[in-house]
Amino acid sequence: MKSVQPKNMKWHNERLIIEYLLKKSVAAKSEIAEATGMSVTTVRTQLKSLIERKAVCTFGDPESLGGRPAEKYTLTDSFAPILYVAFGFEKTELTILSMTGKLLLEKTIPTELLDEEVAALLSNKPQIDLVEISVPGIPIKKGFLYGENLEEGNSYSFGFLDDLPSNIFIEILNDLNLxxxxxxxxxxxxxxxxxxxxxxxxxxxxxxxxxxxxxxxxxxxxxxxxxxxxxxxxxxxxxxxxxxxxxxxxxxxxxxxxxxxxxxxxxxxxxxxxxxxxxxxxxxxxxxxxxxxxxxxxSKKQNGLSGAHHQAIDLFLKKGWEEA
Structure with missing residues (x-):
């Protein structure tokens, strides 16, 4: 069996903690250790790293368990922001969400300004980790097909995808699938x-x-x-x-x-x-x-947003497991 390198094990352990906090929202070190199979010492080390990167923070006033209060942890509301692009031929909605689902930004723009608006967002919010794009057609690489007769070759390409940093994960999905x-x-x-x-x-x-x-x-x-x-x-x-x-x-x-x-x-x-x-x-x-x-x-707007958030979480975890 291929041995796991220390760097890979770190990624592996981080993803286990993130997955658990996504499910439970708030948890103590002992809960995380029991659920993930890690030692409390390993959990403490990984949490320290995640806190330093502002991915995790302590949560509220800890409850006493009969002795020293057990400190609890949660994902931060700014962790791994998701850019959700709900494309329309005339107007496009841009939404930034945290991994916890908190709405960080929402704006509607003329679609002709899409490339420059995304470039500005990435410049002002470099922590964006994922881009989910909702399209009214059949997804293809960097765009989508549309129209009643696909043989006519009606397609749309997203120019801003050519300039995205390689570390940003991208997915294009049909709007109704989301x-x-x-x-x-x-x-x-x-x-x-x-x-x-x-x-x-x-x-x-x-x-x-x-x-x-x-x-x-x-x-x-x-x-x-x-x-x-x-x-x-x-x-x-x-x-x-x-x-x-x-x-x-x-x-x-x-x-x-x-x-x-x-x-x-x-x-x-x-x-x-x-x-x-x-x-x-x-x-x-x-x-x-x-x-x-x-x-x-x-209206299908809220369902699309909810679907994009769900997909982004799956993509984020998949990205982490692949790197591990």
Whole structure:
């Protein structure tokens, strides 16, 4: 077996402590030692290093355990900031989060200023460790594909990625995939969940066995390209006729329910009035034998942010384990 070098063991131990504090929020040295299998002495050494780097701090007034109070530790709110880029063709939202989920910065900018705004953020906040990019299309290297006909070669590339330092970890994900990841956190007992959006085009985030499913070349969930009664689903969704739009939305929801049989089916639709939405849900609940839980959401913004935070944590830990 290949021996573990001291530097690698240090990374390994740090990641164990960080993972535990992400789960428990606050813990004493003895708790961390018991949970990770490290000695209290090793935990003390690693915590000292993490405190010096402002990744960990002591927490509040320690409770007495019958003798000397046990000092407790937590991750700092500024630790390993995450830059979340929610791309839009006209406006893009930039959000900086800490690993603990604290909102450190939030701003909306014209997309044409994206490259210079990111450069300015990295200059003012050099501690940014991760960049999560949400895109309205199919992720490719440094960008994404979009449009009804991908053969036309519609693509967008992020220029700022060429100038990012090599130590920053980057991930580009479809916006609805991030929404599905974020929504899954609301259902800890659910294994299969689907998130759909009908805001101008039909897209889907698919969770199977609590893992994101993107399919071959990330094409899973591109429902807008399906044909229905001679037209693409996306063409129907842009129809001014509410009756026709309602019909195609119900068709897609039935198709997903019968094909994937999710436990929870979440969908958002910004154009139909509330009574039409409720009618669609009622029709589905009366018609579907599998009886998934059907949830309607007015906005997908919070789910996207939650999903980006979850993904960033996974990426951060993966980065650390690879270095270990």
């Amino acid at each position: 929404c599905a990841i974020g929504e899954l956190k609301n259902y800890p007992e659910v294994n299969h969940l689907v998130y759909l959006s009908f805001s101008g085009c039909a897209g889907t985030g698919i969770i199977i066995d609590r893992k994101l499913y993107t399919g071959h070349q990330a094409f899973a969930g591109e429902l807008g390209m399906l044909s229905y009664e001679g037209k693409l689903i996306d063409e129907w969704l842009n129809s001014p006729d509410e009756k026709e739009r309602s019909k195609v939305i119900q068709f897609v929801l039935e198709l997903i329910s019968l094909t994937l049989s999710p436990e929870v089916l979440v969908f958002s639709e910004s154009k139909l009035p509330q009574e039409k939405i409720l009618q669609i849900v009622s029709n589905l609940q009366n018609k579907l034998w599998a009886e998934p839980k059907i949830v309607f959401k007015d």
